[in-house]
Amino acid sequence: MEIAFLILVAAVVFVIKALKVVPQQNAWVVERLGKFHAVLLPGLNIVIPFIDRVAYKHMLKEVPMDVPSQICITKDNTQLQVDGILYYQVTDPKLASYGTSDFVFAITQLAQTTLRSVIGKMELDKTFEERDDINRAVVSALDEAALSWGVKVLRYEIKDLTPPKEILHAMQAQITAEREKRAVIATSEGKQQEQINLANGARQAAIAKSEGEKQAFINRAQGEAEAIRTVADGNAQAIRIVAAAIEAPGGMNAVNLKVAEKYVEAFAHVAKEGNTLILPGNLADMGGLVATAMSIVKAQK
Numbered sequence: 001m002e003i004a005f006l007i008l009v010a011a012v013v014f015v016i017k018a019l020k021v022v023p024q025q026n027a028w029v030v031e032r033l034g035k036f037h038a039v040l041l042p043g044l045n046i047v048i049p050f051i052d053r054v055a056y057k058h059m060l061k062e063v064p065m066d067v068p069s070q071i072c073i074t075k076d077n078t079q080l081q082v083d084g085i086l087y088y089q090v091t092d093p094k095l096a097s098y099g100t101s102d103f104v105f106a107i108t109q110l111a112q113t114t115l116r117s118v119i120g121k122m123e124l125d126k127t128f129e130e131r132d133d134i135n136r137a138v139v140s141a142l143d144e145a146a147l148s149w150g151v152k153v154l155r156y157e158i159k160d161l162t163p164p165k166e167i168l169h170a171m172q173a174q175i176t177a178e179r180e181k182r183a184v185i186a187t188s189e190g191k192q193q194e195q196i197n198l199a200n201g202a203r204q205a206a207i208a209k210s211e212g213e214k215q216a217f218i219n220r221a222q223g224e225a226e227a228i229r230t231v232a233d234g235n236a237q238a239i240r241i242v243a244a245a246i247e248a249p250g251g252m253n254a255v256n257l258k259v260a261e262k263y264v265e266a267f268a269h270v271a272k273e274g275n276t277l278i279l280p281g282n283l284a285d286m287g288g289l290v291a292t293a294m295s296i297v298k299a300q301k
Helices: 002-018 093-098 103-120 124-129 131-149 165-247 251-273 283-300
Strands: 019-022 026-032 035-040 043-046 052-059 063-073 079-090 151-162
Touching: 002 019, 019 026, 026 093, 035 093, 052 093, 063 103, 079 103, 079 131, 093 131, 103 131, 103 151, 124 131, 131 151
Parallel strands: none
Antiparallel strands: 019 043, 026 035, 026 052, 063 079, 079 151
16 A cells, blocks of 8 residues: 555656646756757646756846946047946757856856947047947847857947046036037127128118108109299290280280380389489480370270
């Protein structure tokens, strides 16, 4: 009875040892008598107890790994502390188990050496501007070397680039000076634009004023010309009326009478203006003129 119980216990232990359940996104490497035998995929797997042994267990997910910070020397001999993070994934469990003794340590060291090499080819200012290029260079070098380790390097990202404090102060001073320079340039350009705007405004005002004066002069000239034309037309109309009146019956007599009146009025006016009396040289003519005027008046009556 005891022997049967021992056999049953041994059978249960054998079955338990023979059945292996591999979780999803995992791969187990099995050795048989110390030699690689198979890779157990996710799910239920059967092995031979005491002969087969699960030697390595690998996770097939993407794994982020912090790369320790290190001091790198740039092309212009400036120390730069660099800290980054690496993303990798196991693609071949067999190579990851036997390609290197510790693939995590291997890719970490390779990432650091590659990073030092890439930054050593750049000046300090370029390292801040070309982070993407640095990341791509590190990934390319790691991915090529990690193929024999059964690992795929997916991404590398620089977290921090920290130069010495003296360099930081110098960079800050440079940035401040550059910003002050831009402010001075912007102010001078604003003043220049202001002067240009003022000059253009004065020019436009002068042009508008001269155009206004020109138009006013033209308007005055046209007004004066129109006035002269109107007066001339009036005089011409008056002359035509006088000429027509003269041509009418009795017109010449009326002209003679008018001339005689003006003649007498002229001498009367001269006599009033001063103490000197001016008389015509031939008073007979004046008498004849008056007589003619009187005869005209009588004839009119």
